[in-house]
Amino acid sequence: MKRIIFVLLLPLMLKAQLAFFPLSADYSVFQMNDSLAYVEFYTSFFQSNLTYQDVDDTLRASFEISISVNYNGKEVNSATHKFTNTLLDSSEITRYNQFSDIFKMALPFRRYNVKITLTDLISKNNGEFLLDINVPGPQDGFYLSDLELASAIQKSASDTKFTKNNLEVIPHPRRTYDILQPMLYYYVELNNLSHEAGALNTFDVSFSVTTEEGDTIKTGPVRSKNVAAHTQAEIGAFNAMSLPVGMYYLNIHAKDNATAGTSNSRKKFYVYKPQKKTDSDLNNLPDIDPVYNTMTFDELQNEFNMARYLASNEEENIFSQMDSSAALGKFLTSFWRSRDQQNKTAFGQFRRNYLDLANLATQQYSTSMTPGWKTDRGRILLMYGRPSEIERFANTIDTKPYVIWTYYDLEGGADFIFADRTGFGQFELIHSSYHKELNNPQWYDLISNRTSTNNGFR
Known part of the structure; x- marks a missing residue:
């Protein structure tokens, strides 16, 4: 069993606490040959912990990550990676953005003591992570x-x-x-x-x-x-x-x-x-999200149109009765707030995430006739989020162009297949293994230039 130790070196002086830099580390061992294993060491830390300084109208951080691998008290391998991160302004410093790195080594089969050190070269703050690792033979x-x-x-x-x-x-x-x-x-x-x-x-x-x-x-x-x-x-x-x-x-x-x-x-x-908000916290939220105060009636209607994939029949009926911006703003606030509560997200977070996906669909999937969020790919993106994997297949003599989206978290792995059957860039959903969507085991016939037209939908 491996032993992982997270180390904070603190002298007695309280001031020395400022030198601590939170660092995460892990490792994995893979097969290589009969005498060596391929070992990867992973590190990550939050960008917001770096110190940036003004350099030529930019903000610049410099840091290095070092690794020392020891066997029986002697260093047998080591490496250092140095980095510089340059930004235009402080708005690009994201609190939860993580910087990741990797060290790759070929090591003989035995146990090692590993020390990974992160040093901010501007503030001189540093952090360490110790690993006791076992590298087994094949x-x-x-x-x-x-x-x-x-x-x-x-x-x-x-x-x-x-x-x-x-x-x-x-x-x-x-x-x-x-x-x-x-x-x-x-x-x-x-x-x-x-x-x-x-x-x-x-x-x-x-x-x-x-x-x-x-x-x-x-x-x-x-x-x-x-x-x-x-x-x-x-x-x-x-x-x-x-x-x-x-x-x-x-x-x-x-x-x-x-x-x-x-x-x-x-x-x-x-x-x-995060801890769930109490009833008193929810009661203090505004009846109308301030984001709607400057939106026109048409803009409010368009927002709900993009969100229709999520709406219940009852919500559709309520929406059809809205005749003013104030009423529609209040309805949309309630609509999104219920999604925040269902998904345990902060007030307004589900809406922001959803509209980000709608904008992505508009940018990537729009055609001259159809906005991206109305296309099949836009609908799937908005309903199920970003796919875990995308495979693209270009037009060939045998087949029309098509793409396969895979969602690992839907029923243990669900595929969605979209094809451009007309040649105008309009990718239609022709098959999915997800039980709530269109299923056509003979989907390949629809994109083949050499087979019959048996649709096989069910």
């Missing part, structure tokens, strides 16, 4: 690597420092999930899979969430996949805010169906939620 049969918890995972066409197996995996060493980071993403590698040329072997993989006492409180579906190589990456995600506040373990379970070999990997994480 196993003979099928086995899983360590789990990496992430704040985002997406396919990557270019190489960044966070890219592996054509995926950009942004680490989340803080391992705390909250309203600012509700989605828990994970990355794990399956090693020594049964892979033979011409053979169609498969593996099964699923996840579960357990408490410290071992009680299972969340499970994901078992997904069967084809084996493409001896070592294969597996990713997934779910909304951690569906869990109560507390400490949990994410467990990945996998089985190589050719050999019946099984393996498990797990990692600890935390869920934090």
